[in-house]
Amino acid sequence: MVEQPANVDAAVNTPVVVDSNDDGTVAQELELEHMRSTLEETIVETRSTPLENRPRLPRIALSKRNRAVVRALNPMLVTYLEASRDLCETDSILFGAALAVCRIIGAKVSTAGRATGHSSAIPAWRRRIEERIAKARALIGRLICFRSGNNRPRIVRTIRMAFAGTNVSLSQPDITQKLTERIDDLKQRIAAWGKRIRQYTERSTRFNQNCLSSRVIRRGSMNHWSDQW
Known part of the structure; x- marks a missing residue:
């Protein structure tokens, strides 16, 4: 126990598999290969996942191991970033x-607040607009049926409600x-609602990209000044 190395805590906290027959080089290579494989898996997974469905990442401690x-x-990111x-x-x-x-490092990644549920992934205003679009399309279908000669009681009741007042x-x-005229009016409303959703989505995408670009530029400037210092 007295001759135990001083860095035993670091060895215990490092997730590597050590073979008693080597000097640790093989274990280090296995650990790097595990990291490289994990990195490749997460990048492929992120590329195929929509932005709103990404999990929430926790804040990790700035320990020596992390x-x-x-x-x-x-160094493993260079190949991906260059491409x-x-x-x-x-x-x-x-x-x-x-x-x-x-x-x-075994940090717990929570998906709460992301797109695990439909209600949390889509803003309330967008859900309301999509509900209006769905109701308008259903009403257009009833109007077309009545115009084609379908006089079923349910269809007639819906048409009377549509022209109420x-x-x-x-x-x-x-x-x-x-x-x-009523069908054309509903189609115009659907087009306007859809345009509103597209405009907000494009504006939100540009905002996120600008924020990301600002962070990258700011990080690059900090690295530049730290290198000079």
Whole structure:
């Protein structure tokens, strides 16, 4: 016990498999291969996962072991970053690397608050618009059925509700024209709602990309000044 090495704590806390027949070189190579395999798996997984479905990454402690894992993964990222075609792919690579670090050190990755549930993944305003679009499409289908001569009680009741509060009567001579106008109006509303969703999605994507670009530039500037210092 007295002759036990002083770095035994670091050896216990490092997730490597040591063979008693070698001097630790084989164990280090196995650990690096495990890290490389984990990194490749997380990057592939992140590339095929939508942004809103990514898990929440925890804040990890800046311990010696965690810093060693990050330093070991940094050289492995060079190949992926050099092959990156755009900023979105670079973001996926960096997120995959962060996820690999969490898995290697055994940090708990929680998916709470992400897209594990449909209600948490989509904003409330977008769900309301999508519900309006669904109801409008259903009403268009009923209007088309009635215009085609379908006079079932359920269809007629829906058409009367659609024209409630107006001077339109289902027995008037120009009811076909009124139905067509109502269908065109609903189609225009659906197009406007869909355009609103697309505009917000594009604006949100640009905002996220600008934030990521700012962080990358800021990190590069800090590294530049630290190297000079």
